[in-house]
Amino acid sequence: MTSACAIRLNSALTPEQKALFQSPDQIRNVLATARTIAIVGLSAEPQKASHFVASYLQDAGYRIVPVNPRGGVILGETVYGDLAKIPFAVDVVDVFRPSPEVDALAVAAIQIGAKVLWQQLRINNIPAATHAREAGLASIVDACIKMEHGRYSGGLHTVGMNTELVTARRPRFAGSAF
């Protein structure tokens, strides 16, 4: 698919903010190139949204890295107390924490050399997002990484959701989502 319709629905961002922080091209590039995704605020509780997202990302082939102060193991992966303690490189820092906490997380994401700061749906810290963006990171705000993956991989479509993708192009091969 080569179409790149703007994501218009269900976001609190202004059109200008959407252009910066919800660009479909950028989101697709992130999903296509990222391999390791640190999930800050990942819950061990299987019915929490963060757990749904982490489990989904694992099924989609990404390595998830749980980050929360409680430690232990979630979904087979060691939990780290904070981003700085992760002993290997991560591509994406995916945030499931309240907006005021994102300022510090943006600083930490830059420090560990992450390529992407992703604030989940309803998490909306524009100054932190701008900071990350100015430091050269891809910066996504107020969007769910699972929904966005589902939008381009066809999953959202199977449950009747409006992916806002309109194209008459035939995909090169099955599964060429991004």
Next chain:
Amino acid sequence: MLHAGHVPDAETGARAVPIHQTTSYVFHDTQHAAHLFELKQYGNIYSRISNPTTAAFEERVASLENGTGALAVASGMAAQLTTFITLLSPGDEIVASSHLYGGSVTQLTHTLKKLSLKVHFVDPTRLENWEQAITPRTRLLYGEIIGNPRGSILDVEPLAKLGNAHRIPLVVDATFATPYLCRPIDWGATIVVHSATKFIGGHGNSLGGVIVDSGKFDFSSFATLAAPSDAYHGLRFHDTFAHYAFLMKARVETVRDTGACISPMNSFLLIQGLETLSVRMERHVRNALLVAKFLDEHPKVAWVSYAGLPAHPDHTLAKKYLPLGPGAVFTFGLLAPTPADAREKGKQLIERLQLFSHLANVGDARSLVIHPASTTHQQLSDEELVRAEVSPEMVRLSVGLETSEDLLWDLDQALEGIP
């Protein structure tokens, strides 16, 4: 109407949406199966819950309505009931327009009563009627954008604002409008339901219904969506699926459990209808206006109730919400000294028509005619008939796609033969 919701198949390149006539879908492995059942993966399990052909229909309607997603079901009645069951808990109340299809009135009055849901019907034309009927238990406002059969127009914008002020979602049936003539979500409605059997399918061959959610309403105060679900191991749909919560719950709980699913073949036929929706609706409303004007000027006709005519009390609202025309279903009555005579003459007219099919449906490519008081609204009491403004002499037309001269000829010859 032609592209949304369907990407050409990578394997075959099939241009038309394929008919996936299958009950079930093979899992990759046991973990894939488990994750699908836990809703942790998107994907098909069983066609009662989702189907690829139906998904194309759903996403296309969602796109046309400017909604966040859609769920197709067995019929328009199933669309309504699925919406009510998904959102409401026993003891909750609905405030509904009294200008509804007769079957909807019976569903709301009698079937919902069995679920301990209470409905207050109001004359929809005055906003204060809605406001006065709202109680602390009110959880839903319901109306038809073009009321069946009188063709009154629901003033959606202030009603949606009233709902928002009370944190109550407005559900609008837009069957008679289709998204081509009006998109209620753009005027503030939360959820839109359709009997897709009518103009969306457009050929009178398939039953189907569809529910579209705007994704904009905050359902955090609705126990049905926000509280842990006993049917899904304590899953909180609102927390986990955000703006998809209502549609996800409607799909994986309500329709899973009621079985009110649509067949893939019907979804395919409804998709065929959507592909020509714009050209058909243009013809429908053009023919409807010509027929309404013809009847309005005919000496044997007492009244015509079509909001496309300037004399109709809702003509201004029709121009606001339905600028291309207020649909193609409307009613009229014949001139007679008494109501009984008028009713008798209405029956004679129906008997004499040659091109209008006498049947209980609307939104067919062919023109249709019926006598509501003895058919579609027959289960209503006299009091309910008055409230729905269904008079004994009323004749309802659904104007089709025939050449307009043929339709006017048919009405002319039928009227000619009535004493």
